[in-house]
Amino acid sequence: MAVNTVANVIMRLGFSSSIFFSEELNQFLIILVTFVGISEAARMGRHIRMSAFTDMLGPRASKVMMIFITLGTASLLFLLAWYSVDYVSSLITSNRLTPALRIPYYLTVLIVPFGLCVTGIQFVLAALTNILKPGTHLSYQVEDTFDDADEHHL
Structure with a gap:
């Protein structure tokens, strides 16, 4: 993505002509990075979370809360994956093409249901x-670790 962007800037400034597919390619790459990245973040426990409340709970209540949160998140991700499959299906039947590269638009978003489903699986495994x-x-x-020493740095 960086190479594509830099090359496009050089072309625009140096030759007064952009790479015609540069913006479209970057959009596809952002989708790819996002939906591969969310699964990796879930696998590594690096997802965004609001831990102030669960940190105040005891270990048992915190564990129960984590089970509830991970199962709820997984359910939401599977629901979104279901809706995204429906969206991809509608793109397949529409025969819509991307403007610059002229490839079927559904190919650019196929990673969305896959990424959502794999991320949902990661949350089920966490539960x-x-x-x-x-x-x-x-x-x-x-494993979630809470160090009381961190409290003194706030």
């Missing part, structure tokens, strides 16, 4: 890890 293992886990491989 199962919290159910089956001691401690509170942000993902199936990352």
Whole structure:
């Protein structure tokens, strides 16, 4: 994405002509990075979370809350994946093409249902890890740790 953007700027400034597909390619790459990235963030326990409330709870209540949150998040992601499959299906039947590259538009968003579904699976695995293992886990491989020493730095 960076190489494409820099090349387009050089072309525009140096040769007064843009790369005709540059903006479109960057849009596709942003979609790809986003929906691959959310799954990786969930796998590594690096997703955005509001931990102030759960940090005040005891270990057992925090664990129960984490199970509830991860299952709720997984459910929402699977629902969004379902809707995105419907959207991709409608794009397939519309035969819509991208303006610059003239490729079927649905190819550019196929990663969306896949990314949402894989991320949902990551949250289900986090819930199962919290159910089956001691401690509170942000993902199936990352345990939540709270250090009282961090409180003094605030």
